[in-house]
Amino acid sequence: MRPAFSVIFLTTLIGAGQGLFLALYTGQLYAFFDLLPAQDSRSYYAAGSVLALAFLCAGLIASFFHLGHPERAWRAAAQWRASWLSREVIALPAFMGMVLLYGCAHWFCWHAPLFELPGGRAVDPTLILGALATLLGFALFGCTAMVYASLRFLQEWHTPLTVINYTLLGGASGFVLAAAFSALAAPQLSGFHAGWAMILTLLALAGRTASLLRNARLKPKSSVRTAIGIKHPRIAQIAQGAMGGSFNTREFFHGRSTAFMRAIKPAFLILAFFVPLALLAGGMTAPFLLPVAFILQYAGLLAERWFFFAEANHPQNHYYRKVS
Amino acid sequence: MTQLALVIDLNVCVGCSACVTSCKEWNTSGAAGPLSDCNPYDANPTGTFFNRVQTFEVGEFPQTETVHFPKSCLHCEDPPCVPVCPTGASYKRKEDGIVLVDYDRCIGCKYCSWACPYGARELDEKQKVMKKCTLCVDRIYSTTLPEADRRPSCVMACPPGARLFGDIHDPDSVVSGYTLMPEWGTQPANHYLPRRKTTITIHEDQLVRADNPLKIDGKLPKPSRQQPTLDDVTSW
Numbered sequence: 001m002r003p004a005f006s007v008i009f010l011t012t013l014i015g016a017g018q019g020l021f022l023a024l025y026t027g028q029l030y031a032f033f034d035l036l037p038a039q040d041s042r043s044y045y046a047a048g049s050v051l052a053l054a055f056l057c058a059g060l061i062a063s064f065f066h067l068g069h070p071e072r073a074w075r076a077a078a079q080w081r082a083s084w085l086s087r088e089v090i091a092l093p094a095f096m097g098m099v100l101l102y103g104c105a106h107w108f109c110w111h112a113p114l115f116e117l118p119g120g121r122a123v124d125p126t127l128i129l130g131a132l133a134t135l136l137g138f139a140l141f142g143c144t145a146m147v148y149a150s151l152r153f154l155q156e157w158h159t160p161l162t163v164i165n166y167t168l169l170g171g172a173s174g175f176v177l178a179a180a181f182s183a184l185a186a187p188q189l190s191g192f193h194a195g196w197a198m199i200l201t202l203l204a205l206a207g208r209t210a211s212l213l214r215n216a217r218l219k220p221k222s223s224v225r226t227a228i229g230i231k232h233p234r235i236a237q238i239a240q241g242a243m244g245g246s247f248n249t250r251e252f253f254h255g256r257s258t259a260f261m262r263a264i265k266p267a268f269l270i271l272a273f274f275v276p277l278a279l280l281a282g283g284m285t286a287p288f289l290l291p292v293a294f295i296l297q298y299a300g301l302l303a304e305r306w307f308f309f310a311e312a313n314h315p316q317n318h319y320y321r322k323v324s
Numbered sequence: 325m326t327q328l329a330l331v332i333d334l335n336v337c338v339g340c341s342a343c344v345t346s347c348k349e350w351n352t353s354g355a356a357g358p359l360s361d362c363n364p365y366d367a368n369p370t371g372t373f374f375n376r377v378q379t380f381e382v383g384e385f386p387q388t389e390t391v392h393f394p395k396s397c398l399h400c401e402d403p404p405c406v407p408v409c410p411t412g413a414s415y416k417r418k419e420d421g422i423v424l425v426d427y428d429r430c431i432g433c434k435y436c437s438w439a440c441p442y443g444a445r446e447l448d449e450k451q452k453v454m455k456k457c458t459l460c461v462d463r464i465y466s467t468t469l470p471e472a473d474r475r476p477s478c479v480m481a482c483p484p485g486a487r488l489f490g491d492i493h494d495p496d497s498v499v500s501g502y503t504l505m506p507e508w509g510t511q512p513a514n515h516y517l518p519r520r521k522t523t524i525t526i527h528e529d530q531l532v533r534a535d536n537p538l539k540i541d542g543k544l545p546k547p548s549r550q551q552p553t554l555d556d557v558t559s560w
Contacts, residue, residue, distance in 0.1 A: 066433060066434075067431050067432050067433055068430070068431065068432015068433070068434075068447065068451075068452025068453060069430070069431045069432050069452055070431075072411070072429070072430075072431045075410075075411040075412075075413075075429055075431060076410035076411050076431055076433070077410070078410065078411050078412050079407075079409060079410050079411065079412050082407040082408075082409075083407060083408050083409060083410045083435075084408070085408065085410040085433065085435050086410035086411075147435070150408075151408075151438055151439055152404075152508070153404070153438075153439065153440075153441045153508060154438070221508070222441065222505050222507060222508070224380075226504070226505050226506065226507055227504060227505060228380060228391070228393050228504070229502045229503075229504055229516055229518065230380070230382055230391060230518070230519070232382045232383060234382070234383060234384050235380050235381070235382050236380065236381045237378065237379070237380050237381075238380060238381050238390070239377075239379040240376070240378050241341075241344070241373070241376025241377050241378045241395070242370065242373070242376060243368075243369065244363065244367070244368035244369040244370040245368065245370050246370055246371075246373070246376075247372070247437070247445075247446035247447050247449075248443040248446065251437060251447070252443070314438070314441075314443075315441040315442075315505065315508075316440065316441060316442060316443030317443075319378060319395060319442070319443050320443065
């Protein structure tokens with residue numbers, strides 16, 4: 001497949017935004033159970049929600065560049081019963097709206113207790129809104145990943161690992177971002193977020209390695225023999241019905257050399273996992289490394305997402321092997 | 325239930341691409357707008373087509389056969405491109421099984437093309453919507469065209485008659501064939517008829533008369549190059 005930069009930015013930016021929100025809410029839950037010091041509603045939670053919303057908005061804007069008719073994008077919510085893309089189109093604004101409400105609740109200090117837990121802890125609207133946003137955040141991870149995982153023809157994507165990896169990679173980048181944000185806004189939390197960011201980055205590394213290993217030993221279900229229905233060991237295409245290429249050659253071939261494909265794999269593994277891990281470890285004592293960790297990991301995730309799309313072999317390519 | 329479809333006989337197709345040009349001519353002139361072309365008279369011409377004829381070489385030289393392979397939307401009975409469409413612009417008609425795109429509802433997200441294993445869908449570079457074969461739905465149900473012309477444009481154009489059009493579910497139909505990429509379970513409605521072995525059926529003694537009287541004289545049945553042949557002296 002040809003990686004589309006609109007989709008690469010969409011999936012990585014909203015992943016980081018979702019992860020950042022989950023990191024903020026995790027911190028709030030820890031504080032709720034007195035495991036971490038409580039933070040200021042406005043300067044920490046509301047500001048963090050604005051940062052998460054900025055990433056989500058940027059992703060949403062990027063997604064419009066993928067459409068031939070962005071002015072009709074609202075129609076995409078229609079088929080939520082059948083289409084994962086439609087579900088994603090609904091889940092993204094729903095999640096953004098809930099994060100906005102969560103940020104508002106913190107900004108306007110809606111801390112009037114709604115009810116009390118048995119231990120005497122008062123549950124306020126921010127906790128409820130955060131819990132709802134968390135559910136929507138995970139639903140959005142699921143929808144985004146299922147857009148790709150549900151396509152059975154793209155065997156590289158048609159695996160539960162796609163869902164796991166989208167969640168873990170988004171979560172990891174969001175927690176790294178949260179660590180960088182906390183370093184500025186609430187230094188006593190940055191170690192907590194950096195620690196979780198390392199755990200998530202390690203888990204994401206495991207998940208991504210598993211999918212790389214799986215895809216390396218994948219047997220394509222289709223061949224040129226099943227494509228044209230002729231059972232002969234040697235079939236060569238002579239003409240594909242177009243001399244200057246077609247949509248089929250533009251959309252489904254990444255057009256890069258095998259050397260490039262070989263090089264980008266270790267590049268994104270180093271940039272998205274190993275470098276951030278080292279910087280996060282260093283960031284425990286030197287917090288200025290945390291923003292650097294996020295920027296480098298985000299660059300690595302762009303390369304990872306590029307590779308995710310490029311490595312998928314579409315069965316239609318059997319019909320477009322040769323121009324002449 | 326009716327399922328309109330094409331059956332394409334690969335044993336008959338000569339790869340002339342008359343179906344391609346005829347399809348393009350009809351479908352670029354319709355009310356739905358043109359099938360756009362980019363650089364049509366320049367280097368790297370490209371454009372939107374519903375139907376393309378591809379060519380494959382089977383075997384190893386000199387034991388090869390050239391197979392011309394026309395490919396258009398197969399109007400699958402379980403079309404994977406339809407449920408993925410977020411807007412409902414892609415749909416399969418219940419009454420005749422034709423898979424269509426509503427160009428006014430398509431947002432051009434290209435997701436349906438990812439979900440088609442056959443590469444049957446193409447994004448129109450100018451109109452920015454997904455296009456594909458309509459089985460000439462505007463011809464076959466036309467009330468203005470003569471009865472004989474209410475068939476897909478490609479079928480009418482095919483000089484050797486390699487393309488057959490009809491209801492694939494009709495039990496009285498004589499056509500059948502094989503489907504493409506059966507491993508995906510898409511149940512394409514369009515079928516293909518295979519190449520058949522073509523062997524020479526003329527025997528040696530049909531070329532050389534066994535009872536050639538010249539043989540009796542011990543002479544070769546075939547006159548030498550310099551000798552006048554029968555063709556030169558008689559008009560058969």
